Amino acid sequence: MTFDYRYIIFHKPYGVLSQFTQETPKHSTLKDYIDVPDVYPVGRLDWDSEGLLLLTNDGRLQHRLAHPRFGHKRTYWVQVERIPDADAINKLQTGVEIQDYRTRPAEVKLLPEEPPVCDRTPPIRFRKNIPTAWLEITLTEGKNRQVRRMTAAVGYPTLRLLRVSIANLQLDGLQPGQWRELTPSELKLLHNFSVT
Structure with a gap:
Protein backbone atom coordinates (compact mmCIF):
# COMPACT_ATOMS: atom_id res chain seq x y z
CA MET A 1 0.00 0.00 0.00
CA THR A 2 1.39 3.44 -0.92
CA PHE A 3 0.79 6.53 1.14
CA ASP A 4 0.03 9.80 -0.60
CA TYR A 5 1.80 12.72 1.00
CA ARG A 6 0.22 16.15 0.76
CA TYR A 7 2.13 19.43 0.90
CA ILE A 8 0.10 22.63 1.18
CA ILE A 9 1.08 26.28 1.40
CA PHE A 10 -1.51 28.52 3.06
CA HIS A 11 -1.72 32.29 3.55
CA LYS A 12 -3.01 32.45 7.10
CA PRO A 13 -5.11 35.54 7.74
CA TYR A 14 -5.04 37.58 10.93
CA GLY A 15 -7.19 36.11 13.72
CA VAL A 16 -6.92 32.47 12.60
CA LEU A 17 -5.46 29.83 14.92
CA SER A 18 -2.78 27.52 13.46
CA GLN A 19 -4.82 24.42 14.32
CA PHE A 20 -7.92 22.58 13.16
CA THR A 21 -9.71 22.31 16.50
CA GLN A 22 -11.59 25.23 17.95
CA GLU A 23 -11.03 25.93 21.63
CA THR A 24 -13.05 29.12 21.69
CA PRO A 25 -15.63 30.54 19.28
CA LYS A 26 -13.63 33.79 19.29
CA HIS A 27 -11.12 32.66 16.63
CA SER A 28 -11.34 30.91 13.28
CA THR A 29 -9.22 27.81 12.70
CA LEU A 30 -7.56 26.15 9.71
CA LYS A 31 -10.71 24.02 9.37
CA ASP A 32 -12.55 27.14 8.14
CA TYR A 33 -10.18 27.35 5.15
CA ILE A 34 -8.61 23.96 4.39
CA ASP A 35 -10.74 20.89 3.69
CA VAL A 36 -7.91 18.37 3.40
CA PRO A 37 -7.89 15.48 5.89
CA ASP A 38 -4.93 14.57 8.09
CA VAL A 39 -2.56 17.44 7.26
CA TYR A 40 -0.94 19.40 10.05
CA PRO A 41 0.96 22.70 10.21
CA VAL A 42 4.76 22.65 10.29
CA GLY A 43 5.42 25.01 13.17
CA ARG A 44 2.85 27.70 13.83
CA LEU A 45 1.90 31.32 13.48
CA ASP A 46 0.18 33.07 16.38
CA TRP A 47 -3.48 34.04 15.88
CA ASP A 48 -2.46 37.70 15.48
CA SER A 49 0.25 36.94 12.90
CA GLU A 50 -0.31 36.42 9.19
CA GLY A 51 1.37 34.77 6.26
CA LEU A 52 2.90 31.56 5.08
CA LEU A 53 2.00 28.31 6.80
CA LEU A 54 3.13 24.94 5.47
CA LEU A 55 0.90 21.92 6.11
CA THR A 56 1.69 18.29 5.40
CA ASN A 57 1.06 14.70 6.44
CA ASP A 58 4.75 13.85 5.84
CA GLY A 59 5.94 13.35 9.41
CA ARG A 60 9.62 13.07 8.51
CA LEU A 61 9.65 16.38 6.64
CA GLN A 62 7.59 18.00 9.38
CA HIS A 63 10.14 16.89 11.99
CA ARG A 64 13.11 18.14 9.96
CA LEU A 65 11.55 21.56 9.37
CA ALA A 66 10.24 22.02 12.92
CA HIS A 67 13.34 20.84 14.80
CA PRO A 68 15.59 23.72 15.94
CA ARG A 69 18.75 21.70 15.19
CA PHE A 70 18.18 22.10 11.44
CA GLY A 71 17.82 25.90 11.60
CA HIS A 72 15.94 26.57 8.36
CA ALA A 167 13.21 27.84 3.53
CA ASN A 168 12.70 28.08 -0.28
CA LEU A 169 8.91 28.53 -0.11
CA GLN A 170 7.52 32.00 -0.85
CA LEU A 171 4.09 33.52 -0.25
CA ASP A 172 4.22 34.93 -3.82
CA GLY A 173 0.85 36.57 -4.36
CA LEU A 174 -1.24 34.00 -2.49
CA GLN A 175 -4.08 36.04 -0.98
CA PRO A 176 -5.13 35.74 2.69
CA GLY A 177 -7.24 32.61 3.16
CA GLN A 178 -5.99 30.98 -0.06
CA TRP A 179 -3.99 27.76 -0.23
CA ARG A 180 -2.42 25.59 -2.90
CA GLU A 181 -0.41 22.41 -3.28
CA LEU A 182 3.36 22.80 -3.62
CA THR A 183 4.72 22.59 -7.14
CA PRO A 184 7.05 19.69 -8.00
CA SER A 185 10.04 22.07 -8.14
CA GLU A 186 9.18 23.58 -4.73
CA LEU A 187 8.80 20.11 -3.29
CA LYS A 188 12.13 18.95 -4.71
CA LEU A 189 13.94 21.97 -3.24
CA LEU A 190 12.21 21.49 0.10
CA HIS A 191 13.19 17.82 0.26
CA ASN A 192 16.76 18.65 -0.77
CA PHE A 193 16.89 21.28 1.98
CA SER A 194 15.42 18.96 4.60
CA VAL A 195 18.09 16.29 4.15
CA THR A 196 21.11 18.62 4.36
Missing part, protein backbone atom coordinates in the same frame (compact mmCIF):
# COMPACT_ATOMS: atom_id res chain seq x y z
CA LYS A 73 15.36 30.21 7.50
CA ARG A 74 12.02 31.95 8.05
CA THR A 75 11.54 35.49 6.78
CA TYR A 76 9.04 37.99 8.16
CA TRP A 77 7.88 41.46 7.22
CA VAL A 78 7.36 43.31 10.46
CA GLN A 79 5.63 46.66 10.86
CA VAL A 80 6.88 48.41 13.98
CA GLU A 81 5.99 51.54 15.87
CA ARG A 82 8.44 54.40 15.12
CA ILE A 83 11.54 54.21 12.90
CA PRO A 84 14.25 51.89 14.27
CA ASP A 85 17.71 53.43 14.49
CA ALA A 86 21.00 51.76 13.56
CA ASP A 87 21.63 50.70 17.17
CA ALA A 88 18.30 48.85 17.36
CA ILE A 89 18.92 47.13 13.99
CA ASN A 90 22.40 46.08 15.16
CA LYS A 91 21.00 44.62 18.40
CA LEU A 92 18.37 42.64 16.46
CA GLN A 93 21.10 41.36 14.12
CA THR A 94 23.49 40.27 16.85
CA GLY A 95 20.96 38.91 19.36
CA VAL A 96 18.79 40.29 22.14
CA GLU A 97 17.71 39.02 25.54
CA ILE A 98 14.07 37.91 25.60
CA GLN A 99 12.96 36.51 28.93
CA ASP A 100 15.83 34.18 29.94
CA TYR A 101 17.06 33.55 26.40
CA ARG A 102 19.46 35.30 24.01
CA THR A 103 18.34 35.11 20.38
CA ARG A 104 20.65 33.83 17.66
CA PRO A 105 22.03 36.34 15.17
CA ALA A 106 19.40 37.30 12.59
CA GLU A 107 19.31 38.99 9.20
CA VAL A 108 17.54 42.32 9.72
CA LYS A 109 17.07 45.27 7.40
CA LEU A 110 14.92 48.38 7.40
CA LEU A 111 12.77 48.33 4.26
CA PRO A 112 12.84 51.64 2.33
CA GLU A 113 9.09 51.49 1.70
CA GLU A 114 6.04 49.50 2.67
CA PRO A 115 6.20 45.99 1.17
CA PRO A 116 3.36 44.73 -1.07
CA VAL A 117 0.96 43.55 1.64
CA CYS A 118 -2.82 43.22 1.59
CA ASP A 119 -4.96 45.34 3.88
CA ARG A 120 -5.56 43.70 7.22
CA THR A 121 -8.95 43.24 8.85
CA PRO A 122 -9.03 44.78 11.35
CA PRO A 123 -6.38 47.36 10.43
CA ILE A 124 -3.54 48.13 12.84
CA ARG A 125 -4.07 50.97 15.27
CA PHE A 126 -3.02 54.24 13.66
CA ARG A 127 -1.59 57.12 15.65
CA LYS A 128 -1.16 60.35 13.73
CA ASN A 129 1.95 61.55 15.57
CA ILE A 130 3.81 58.22 15.65
CA PRO A 131 5.31 56.96 12.38
CA THR A 132 5.71 53.28 11.56
CA ALA A 133 8.36 51.37 9.63
CA TRP A 134 8.75 47.93 8.07
CA LEU A 135 11.60 45.54 8.84
CA GLU A 136 12.55 42.34 7.06
CA ILE A 137 13.74 39.82 9.64
CA THR A 138 15.10 36.37 8.82
CA LEU A 139 15.48 33.90 11.69
CA THR A 140 16.81 30.36 11.95
CA GLU A 141 14.91 29.67 15.17
CA GLY A 142 11.32 29.98 16.25
CA LYS A 143 10.73 30.69 19.93
CA ASN A 144 7.22 31.59 21.09
CA ARG A 145 6.32 35.11 19.89
CA GLN A 146 10.01 35.66 19.20
CA VAL A 147 9.83 38.47 16.63
CA ARG A 148 7.39 40.47 18.75
CA ARG A 149 9.58 40.03 21.83
CA MET A 150 12.72 40.96 19.90
CA THR A 151 11.34 44.24 18.53
CA ALA A 152 9.85 45.14 21.92
CA ALA A 153 13.21 44.46 23.60
CA VAL A 154 14.87 47.14 21.46
CA GLY A 155 12.01 49.63 21.96
CA TYR A 156 10.00 49.22 18.73
CA PRO A 157 6.77 47.27 19.35
CA THR A 158 5.45 45.09 16.53
CA LEU A 159 2.16 46.28 15.05
CA ARG A 160 1.85 43.74 12.24
CA LEU A 161 3.72 40.54 11.43
CA LEU A 162 3.67 38.50 8.20
CA ARG A 163 5.76 35.43 7.45
CA VAL A 164 6.68 35.61 3.76
CA SER A 165 8.97 32.60 3.39
CA ILE A 166 9.97 29.29 4.94
